[in-house]
Ligand SMILES: Nc1nc2c(ncn2[C@@H]2O[C@H](COP(=O)(O)OP(=O)(O)OP(=O)(O)O)[C@@H](O)[C@H]2O)c(=O)[nH]1
């Protein structure tokens with residue numbers, strides 16, 4: 001199929017999704033390689049086939065350049081770009097059909113520095129797609145939901161590759177609440193109604209205008225609900241994934 005980058009805000013479930021979906025694909029008899037691109041990861045819920053921490057050591061960078069943890073993470077993200085030839089070679093020896101790439105906990109390290117788009121371009125196994133995670137517990141409030149739409153649109157604007165949107169951790173909320181969020185993602189009138197009911201003043205105005213502005217860009221955010229604890233939704237997700245990768249569709253689903 002190709003290479004898929006998993007992106008989302010800190011703690012949105014990127015690493016567990018990477019690990020659980022890789023296992024699910026293996027059970028479905030697909031050859032999968034998992035790449036950890038988070039130099040700051042202390043513990044991962046999977047064993048990476050290719051691990052950026054073997055190339056860039058945040059601890060050594062802190063010492064060598066006299067940086068704090070955040071400065072070292074920023075420099076690490078930039079240094080990864082120099083290692084792309086070796087990383088590509090390592091990935092190619094895996095001879096996998098699907099490459100899942102887990103990205104740094106702090107999304108801005110990957111998305112909002114020059115190195116992120118460079119890394120995405122340089123990885124040789126195509127076609128490429130991106131999965132943006134909406135954390136269901138965070139997205140329950142329409143104000144947060146619209147903020148997530150905004151972040152996701154910003155990600156699309158940085159990479160311009162096919163993008164899917166996933167509602168993560170659905171096992172943590174009851175069905176009614178999950179259905180409400182899914183409904184917002186398919187029907188903007190429903191989102192507008194919830195904004196009017198739940199928000200007031202500047203927050204209401206701002207959320208409504210931002211929602212409309214994103215809509216005018218032609219971006220869609222039809223969320224695919226999944227749980228990386230129960231694997232619920234993985235079958236549906238895989239159908240959409242195959243669709244965007246095989247069609248080379250430039251737009252979000
Ligand atoms: N119940 C439940 N918990 C989840 C799910 N996905 C992730 N989590 C939990 O959410 C927390 C964060 O998950 P991670 O997969 O580490 O999220 P992340 O986006 O990789 O986090 P950072 O890389 O640290 O930003 C962990 O405690 C996970 O066990 C899910 O589908 N259901």
Ligand SMILES: [Mg+2]
Pocket residue numbers: 014015016038041102103104105
């Ligand atoms: Mg992670």
